[in-house]
Amino acid sequence: MSYSATFKDxxxxxxxxxxxxxxTAVAEQTNPVCGDRLRLSLVVHNGRIEVARYLAYGxxxxxxxxxxxxxxxxxxxxxxxxxxxRADLLNAIGGLPSRKHHAAAxxxxxxNAALR
Amino acid sequence: MPDRxxxxxxxxxxxxxxxxxxxxxRSVAENFGNPSSVHGFGQQARAAVDRxxxxxxxxxxxxxxxxxxxxxxxxxxxxxxxxxxHGSTVAARHIVTSSIEHPSVRGVxxxxxxxxxxxxxxxxxxxGIVRIEDVRHAVRPDTVLVTIxxxxxxxxxxxxxxxxxxxxxxxxxxxxxxxxxxxxxxxxGRMVLNVEDVGCDLLTLxxxxxxxxxxxxxxxxxxxxxxxGQNVGGHQERERRAGTENVPGIVAFGxxxxxxxxxxxxxxxxxxxxxxxxxxKVGELIPDVVMNGDRERRLPHLSNTxxxxxEGEGLLINLDLQGIAVSTGSACSSGTxxxxxxxxxxxxxxxxxxxxxxxxxxxDNTDLDVDYTVxxxxxAVERLRALSPLSRPLVVS
Numbered sequence: 001m002s003y004s005a006t007f008k009d010x011x012x013x014x015x016x017x018x019x020x021x022x023x024t025a026v027a028e029q030t031n032p033v034c035g036d037r038l039r040l041s042l043v044v045h046n047g048r049i050e051v052a053r054y055l056a057y058g059x060x061x062x063x064x065x066x067x068x069x070x071x072x073x074x075x076x077x078x079x080x081x082x083x084x085x086r087a088d089l090l091n092a093i094g095g096l097p098s099r100k101h102h103a104a105a106x107x108x109x110x111x112n113a114a115l116r
Numbered sequence: 117m118p119d120r121x122x123x124x125x126x127x128x129x130x131x132x133x134x135x136x137x138x139x140x141x142r143s144v145a146e147n148f149g150n151p152s153s154v155h156g157f158g159q160q161a162r163a164a165v166d167r168x169x170x171x172x173x174x175x176x177x178x179x180x181x182x183x184x185x186x187x188x189x190x191x192x193x194x195x196x197x198x199x200x201x202h203g204s205t206v207a208a209r210h211i212v213t214s215s216i217e218h219p220s221v222r223g224v225x226x227x228x229x230x231x232x233x234x235x236x237x238x239x240x241x242x243x244g245i246v247r248i249e250d251v252r253h254a255v256r257p258d259t260v261l262v263t264i265x266x267x268x269x270x271x272x273x274x275x276x277x278x279x280x281x282x283x284x285x286x287x288x289x290x291x292x293x294x295x296x297x298x299x300x301x302x303x304x305g306r307m308v309l310n311v312e313d314v315g316c317d318l319l320t321l322x323x324x325x326x327x328x329x330x331x332x333x334x335x336x337x338x339x340x341x342x343x344x345g346q347n348v349g350g351h352q353e354r355e356r357r358a359g360t361e362n363v364p365g366i367v368a369f370g371x372x373x374x375x376x377x378x379x380x381x382x383x384x385x386x387x388x389x390x391x392x393x394x395x396x397k398v399g400e401l402i403p404d405v406v407m408n409g410d411r412e413r414r415l416p417h418l419s420n421t422x423x424x425x426x427e428g429e430g431l432l433i434n435l436d437l438q439g440i441a442v443s444t445g446s447a448c449s450s451g452t453x454x455x456x457x458x459x460x461x462x463x464x465x466x467x468x469x470x471x472x473x474x475x476x477x478x479x480d481n482t483d484l485d486v487d488y489t490v491x492x493x494x495x496a497v498e499r500l501r502a503l504s505p506l507s508r509p510l511v512v513s
Contacts, residue, residue, distance in 0.1 A: 008437055011437070012434065012437050017503050018502070036427075038505075039505040055505035056505065058427050058430070059429045063503060066503075
């Protein structure tokens with residue numbers, strides 16, 4: 001399987017890994033089929049996502065989707081973040097094989113749960 | 117591409133030994149005749165195939181005419197299992213196998229099951245080893261075949277095939293038409309193999325696990341075993357495997373088998389020393405690891421280790437980015453979302469099954485390879501564990 005350079009870079013150097021003691025929103029989603037898990041912690045201030053952190057367990061696409069997602073949403077308003085789609089995330093990663101799209105779905109679900 | 121590349125996936129396949137590659141190249145150039153032709157060109161190719169057959173037979177202490185060349189281990193497993201079942205003259209329709217067979221055996225058994233055969237799959241318990249008493253209980257008067265691997269491809273555990281062989285012979289002496297097949301693809305070249313001691317009737321071999329190229333394997337079929345050919349339409353391989361022989365592949369297999377026999381003790385000692393050093397260092401430097409499978413009754417070159425809180429594939433790709441090649445699950449089934457069925461058969465939880473990696477060493481690996489691998493592994497495990505939510509409770513304020 002060939003992954004994009006962006007993908008490999010995020011896998012080797014995850015961005016924004018961890019949790020936030022001062023988080024204003026935390027959500028964790030689990031894929032019931034494969035057990036992949038993604039936890040998202042946000043500090044939202046005046047309707048804007050100021051800080052985002054993630055933890056992830058699962059196949060490499062899940063780890064990478066968490067990392068890329070935090071980069072995409074930091075600085076965005078919650079309204080803008082809610083409009084983010086699976087396709088946006090897949091584009092930012094440089095694509096994924098279709099059987100790994102569930103990783104992007106999990107990340108978007110975690111985002112929506114945190115913003116709910 | 118990383119500066120350094122270390123291959124630790126010898127259970128998936130092995131690099132071709134230059135001596136084997138030379139023998140094959142000579143054969144490609146010189147033995148183009150069809151071994152079935154009566155003229156000199158054909159007879160030259162026939163002689164090369166026969167020489168290789170003697171070497172492969174010698175590797176397992178068989179007679180040359182008990183060796184059937186195939187396209188690989190999978191075909192040999194298909195031929196053994198289907199060949200015995202379809203060739204059976206009795207009305208019996210029951211097979212006994214283990215729960216940790218290679219997909220090629222699992223798949224044939226499942227296919228026969230959907231054709232109406234009954235299949236009993238024996239457990240392997242926490243050590244990954246079948247119990248002889250379970251075999252004794254599972255074999256019924258209508259059982260035709262016991263097919264249990266000699267050594268497992270994922271955890272390397274060695275099964276009690278000699279004891280099973282003795283039991284099968286007992287039953288045969290008592291009049292039952294019962295045969296024993298063993299898949300020795302992983303075991304060949306990594307332990308002494310003698311079909312008389314093993315007591316099997318059929319045994320599968322694959323060349324590419326022995327530093328030869330892919331595309332060639334063999335089935336040992338004891339003289340007198342009734343085997344229905346699955347590839348029909350030619351007289352090759354004594355009517356049991358039709359099709360013009362892969363002469364250069366077979367020549368390579370013969371050369372690899374000869375070298376494997378000559379260098380067996382040297383190779384196994386070398387592989388075991390590296391594997392043991394690797395496991396010792398991993399145990400010292402990385403907390404929360406589980407070594408899967410029996411510690412003693414296993415192949416010398418293989419370590420299957422689970423790293424808690426992380427998933428194997430993430431770790432595999434992290435190692436690959438640093439030039440280190442290992443595998444997770446069964447090499448043939450990677451890409452599936454399911455945890456390895458072999459590791460699950462040990463009764464461990466899903467997290468352990470998903471976090472397992474197979475490191476399989478070979479003759480060209482060095483001490484420095486182990487040092488570098490452990491160094492990279494320690495960092496990769498640390499990095500992935502820092503990402504993992506599994507060890508930290510979710511606190512929602």
